[in-house]
Amino acid sequence: MREGINIFEEDFWAITDVLNRLLQGTNSRTILLIDKAGQLITSVGDTAALDTSSFATLSAADFAATSQLATLIGEKEFSTLFHQGEKENLYVCLVADRVILAVIFDMRATLGLIRVKAKNGAAELEKIFEEIFNKLDKDTSASSEIDADFTKAAEEELDKLFGF
Amino acid sequence: MALINYASREINAKIVYYGPGLGGKTTNIKYIYTKLNPSVKGKLISLATELDRTLFFDFLPVDLGTIRGFKTRFHLYTVPGQVFYNASRKLILKGVDGIIFVADSQIERFEENIESFENMLDNLTTYGLSLERIPLVIQFNKRDLPNITSVEELQKVMNVNNKYPYFESVASQGIGVFETLKEVCRHVLKALS
Numbered sequence: 287m288r289e290g291i292n293i294f295e296e297d298f299w300a301i302t303d304v305l306n307r308l309l310q311g312t313n314s315r316t317i318l319l320i321d322k323a324g325q326l327i328t329s330v331g332d333t334a335a336l337d338t339s340s341f342a343t344l345s346a347a348d349f350a351a352t353s354q355l356a357t358l359i360g361e362k363e364f365s366t367l368f369h370q371g372e373k374e375n376l377y378v379c380l381v382a383d384r385v386i387l388a389v390i391f392d393m394r395a396t397l398g399l400i401r402v403k404a405k406n407g408a409a410e411l412e413k414i415f416e417e418i419f420n421k422l423d424k425d426t427s428a429s430s431e432i433d434a435d436f437t438k439a440a441e442e443e444l445d446k447l448f449g450f
Numbered sequence: 451m452a453l454i455n456y457a458s459r460e461i462n463a464k465i466v467y468y469g470p471g472l473g474g475k476t477t478n479i480k481y482i483y484t485k486l487n488p489s490v491k492g493k494l495i496s497l498a499t500e501l502d503r504t505l506f507f508d509f510l511p512v513d514l515g516t517i518r519g520f521k522t523r524f525h526l527y528t529v530p531g532q533v534f535y536n537a538s539r540k541l542i543l544k545g546v547d548g549i550i551f552v553a554d555s556q557i558e559r560f561e562e563n564i565e566s567f568e569n570m571l572d573n574l575t576t577y578g579l580s581l582e583r584i585p586l587v588i589q590f591n592k593r594d595l596p597n598i599t600s601v602e603e604l605q606k607v608m609n610v611n612n613k614y615p616y617f618e619s620v621a622s623q624g625i626g627v628f629e630t631l632k633e634v635c636r637h638v639l640k641a642l643s
């Protein structure tokens with residue numbers, strides 16, 4: 287199976303739509319979608335004060351470590367995680383086995399509602415991602431946009447970044 | 451592997467520094483962090499023990515810039531080298547796009563390099579990956595020390611027939627650090643098309 291993820295316009299907007307509805311429907315603060323390798327796919331809500339890159343990496347690590355804990359006690363995986371803070375809380379669940387959905391919320395939202403709505407949202411996302419993965423399996427060439435010209439432009443950027 | 455978002459025009463790729471414990475992986479990433487312009491780097495995250503040994507990983511995002519409209523970002527990770535942290539190493543390899551193997555050139559660390567290299571191959575295999583598909587660059591580190599194995603000897607065990615690009619380095623002085631990184635980035639970007 288291919289591990290990479292290519293996301294095209296229509297899928298991206300479908301994903302964003304699900305996340306926005308989840309955000310509004312639960313009154314949560316921020317929602318992030320992260321691949322299991324730690325890369326941020328997208329986020330909705332308030333991210334101004336959040337280092338989303340670090341957040342994505344650490345969520346993936348958190349999930350990975352917790353999955354290992356699960357196997358140690360004979361579970362395949364913990365399907366959800368919940369971290370409670372004084373003001374902010376974090377609810378995390380898995381989508382389509384490969385993507386992590388993280389919801390940040392404060393007292394304006396309730397865990398119960400988030401649980402239910404996140405489960406529904408995850409089911410919708412699962413359908414979208416299944417399509418994305420199906421497309422990937424059929425067509426392994428990334429896209430005509432990432433071609434020899436791209437490689438050449440990339441070399442130039444590398445020279446610029448490293449200065450040699 | 452790489453995450454390509456055609457809607458938000460973003461490419462994210464993952465590069466992992468692999469190798470035996472104390473070989474210089476964290477030193478590489480810290481040097482990169484101190485030298486890069488703040489506008490192109492994110493926060494350096496180190497999940498380490500109090501003794502500064504990598505416990506889970508170090509992480510540094512680096513923005514390459516915009517390539518034909520795609521904002522391109524590399525995520526650099528190091529793995530913990532100690533033998534008993536294999537579960538962590540395996541997790542970090544998930545979704546890897548390119549690997550830098552940091553070998554410790556000291557004579558007394560010779561065996562550990564080989565063990566770590568084999569361990570990397572094993573872990574890749576569990577993800578159905580191999581070096582046929584994942585670009586690898588080897589870095590022979592600590593070339594400043596007196597008690598080191600010759601590059602030829604190291605090549606014989608890790609890089610027969612010059613299969614992979616390699617660099618000699620002194621990571622603690624920054625020598626060879628960016629050369630190695632640039633090389634792996636080139637191969638990763640090439641593999642995307």
Ligand SMILES: Nc1nc2c(ncn2[C@@H]2O[C@H](COP(=O)(O)OP(=O)(O)O)[C@@H](O)[C@H]2O)c(=O)[nH]1
Pocket residue numbers: 469470471472473474475476477478502504528531552591592593594595619620621622623
């Ligand atoms: N002499 C010398 N020491 C180095 C070099 N690179 C790293 N070190 C030292 O080796 C030790 C272990 O390095 P570290 O980066 O933590 O290794 P890691 O376990 O692979 O992450 C540190 O004390 C570094 O300062 C080098 O090129 N030459």
Ligand SMILES: [Mg+2]
Pocket residue numbers: 475476477503504528529530531
């Ligand atoms: Mg380290």
